[in-house]
Amino acid sequence: MSEEQETPQENQPIDLSKKDDAPKETVYNSPGTPPPFQPAPPFQQYGGMAQPNLPNSTIALILGILSIPACCCYGLGLIFGIIAWVLAGSDIKKYKLDPNGFSLSSYKNTKAGKVCGIIGAILSLLYIFCLIAAIAFFGWAALRDPELMKELLKQKGLQ
Amino acid sequence: MVQKHNSFFDWLNHHLLSCPFKSYFGIDCPGCGLQRSILALLKGDFLDSFKLYPATIPLIFIVLFTMIHLKVDFKFGASLIKIVFICIASIILINYIYKIYNHQLI
Numbered sequence: 658m659s660e661e662q663e664t665p666q667e668n669q670p671i672d673l674s675k676k677d678d679a680p681k682e683t684v685y686n687s688p689g690t691p692p693p694f695q696p697a698p699p700f701q702q703y704g705g706m707a708q709p710n711l712p713n714s715t716i717a718l719i720l721g722i723l724s725i726p727a728c729c730c731y732g733l734g735l736i737f738g739i740i741a742w743v744l745a746g747s748d749i750k751k752y753k754l755d756p757n758g759f760s761l762s763s764y765k766n767t768k769a770g771k772v773c774g775i776i777g778a779i780l781s782l783l784y785i786f787c788l789i790a791a792i793a794f795f796g797w798a799a800l801r802d803p804e805l806m807k808e809l810l811k812q813k814g815l816q
Numbered sequence: 817m818v819q820k821h822n823s824f825f826d827w828l829n830h831h832l833l834s835c836p837f838k839s840y841f842g843i844d845c846p847g848c849g850l851q852r853s854i855l856a857l858l859k860g861d862f863l864d865s866f867k868l869y870p871a872t873i874p875l876i877f878i879v880l881f882t883m884i885h886l887k888v889d890f891k892f893g894a895s896l897i898k899i900v901f902i903c904i905a906s907i908i909l910i911n912y913i914y915k916i917y918n919h920q921l922i
Contacts, residue, residue, distance in 0.1 A: 765894035776905045
């Protein structure tokens, strides 16, 4: 029996190996934990692909660009520019608090929107400043009357 | 067809939005000429459009490009928009200073 038992034992290294390997498998599983680790990066990667855009990036960009054409109509550009500036500023703060939470492209768009908003606001400010300066320089009546304006310009040597 | 086009452009010519600055003070504002320039562009007259308002073509370009960029999301899109925008702003400023200098305001 002992021989028989030995032979089966020799023939049953499979069983023994199974029994021994059972803990060993767990041991190998612990280095095999990289597989559990591997799923994690893909999740982060897919998260990176599907990161939400910053909430106001598109609006900031569009308002920033519109601020230049609008700057000549009733000074609307100043309003557009400042809105774009503020929206973009708050979004940039949000992105800096949580850089992985939002997509990089929307962050770039937001920055572009901020720059455009600042430029548009500055242009509109210049426009309004010129308007005030013109009123102060020539007076309201002259500005309302083109002919008087021409005369005034000639008098001041500006033609 | 030609007559229709002509009448269409005539109609547009008579229905341009009047600039409040110009109607009040009789002086061009920095944006005056934009609508005439766009009309010239619609007629296919690039040179006239440029003479009336040099920033029109880049402005239209940046608006179209922004719409495409928001759909397609180019890598260089945001920086290109910034550069073109700065160019437009400087073109408008230079154009207005040129107008003041050459007494084309009135």
